[in-house]
Amino acid sequence: MIRISLDVMGGDFGPDVVIPGAAIALDRHPDVQFLLYGAKAQIDPLLDRFPKLKAKSTVHDCEVAIGMDEKPSQALRRGRYVSSMWRAIEAVKTADADVAVSAGNTGALMAMAKFCLRTMANIERPAIAAIWPTAKGESVVLDVGASIGADSQQLIDFAIMGSAMARALFEVNRPTVGLLNVGVEEVKGQEEVREAGRLLREAQLETLDYTGFVEGDDLGKGTVDVVVTEGYSGNIALKTAEGTARQIASYLRAAMSRTWLSRLGYILAKGAFDMLREKLDPRKVNGGVFLGLNGVVIKSHGGTDAEGFAAAIDVGYDMVRNGLNQKIENDLKIYHAKYPPRAGQGVA
Structure with missing residues (x-):
């Protein structure tokens, strides 16, 4: 069982995207349990639409949500210990969750993740x-x-x-x-x-x-x-x-609708265009991984939809299932045994 904590209030659309995205991810990964951090009054009505997700989720009420335009320092002062973003990250620190996923403010998420989880030994900066x-x-x-x-x-x-x-x-x-x-x-x-x-x-x-x-x-x-x-x-x-x-x-859409002949050509080549659209869809590769921390945190695009957020959850699932942090720690240990770090390196 892989436990995933979600900052439900993060991103441009908050629960309206996070909850349906989690439902999509659960269909792909039935062995997942979710810890949902956010405004319970907004989360519960959405969860009622997804009974399978509701059965695999625990809701933790949070009064504070970090805004997409907040400065990292402001977010830390206002949201430390109480915001949905902080508590989703903190769940990884306390081992209640294996990975945290948020579509929230990138700067705030990195600042909170680094402050809460700290960097690995001999790592000066996460990436x-x-x-x-x-x-x-x-x-x-x-x-x-x-x-x-x-x-x-x-x-x-x-x-x-x-x-x-x-x-x-x-x-x-x-x-x-x-x-x-x-x-x-x-x-x-x-x-x-x-x-x-x-x-x-x-x-x-x-x-x-x-x-x-x-x-x-x-x-x-x-x-x-x-x-x-x-x-x-x-x-x-x-x-x-x-x-x-x-x-x-956008060029392709304009070209395919310009004349009746181009529209006919689109219909005849629809399979090829569908494949191209799939390749160009940024939702399919959504999910940046914060590396170098004592825990796995995934950053989703703030403006993505449910399918894109599900892709970010997929990335987090794969990172945990395949032991990302254990691999990083072992590789760093091998390198630094051969090339000892300089004085002061790795202090968070």
Whole structure:
């Protein structure tokens, strides 16, 4: 039985999306139990529409909900210990839940998760890892917005954590890892990226296969299983990809409805267009994983629908089932036994 705590009040639509999303996820994973944190008066009427979900859920009433526009410091002051977001995370800390899922404010969620769960030993910064659709399937990209900038050691930590996630998600024994750079030549890029590349080559870790630098177009190609970058460029890449997918979808809709001949062509090729729409649907890869914490936290897009929120729950389920944090801890232990951390590293 996997226990999942949900911040029901998080996101743009709160319970109206979270509850139906949990019902969809339960159909896929009957071995799940839910801990629902939020306004009981809003949750109970929705739960009555989903008897199976109601039977597998426990509702915990919370008076405070964190707003999507609140600053992390404000959210911590106002919502610590009492908000639906904090209590969903705290359930992981107390081992009442195996994973927490929220569509709430990203900055507030990261601040609360880091404050409540703390970072793993020898990890200076957590990272947000995204599942990225590629021409070959899927890959892991991190960091996509947890923090701005990263030094060489932090990039190496991201590589180790990302490869552990790839092993948990894709069930590959030795994921290929690349560092995002402005070129594949070893002399290009910032000093931190070049230094991280050198250290990863020298380490020759058994848990990952470092292949060198990758460029922006390699993200869609699926050149490697794990793409490592710092949060600023990673977040820009993520938002650009999402925007491009929506742009292409809008172009296709306009083109297919322009003339009667194009509408006929759409009908004849509907199967192919349905497959393309499925590939371009950002809901299918919803769910960023907070890596480097003493517990698993999943961030859903705030504006997603029930199907998208269910996908985020799916990610959390897979991370727990496949022992994500145990893999990360073991991999970090192996690396730091060979390369001891510098003084002060890993202090939250």
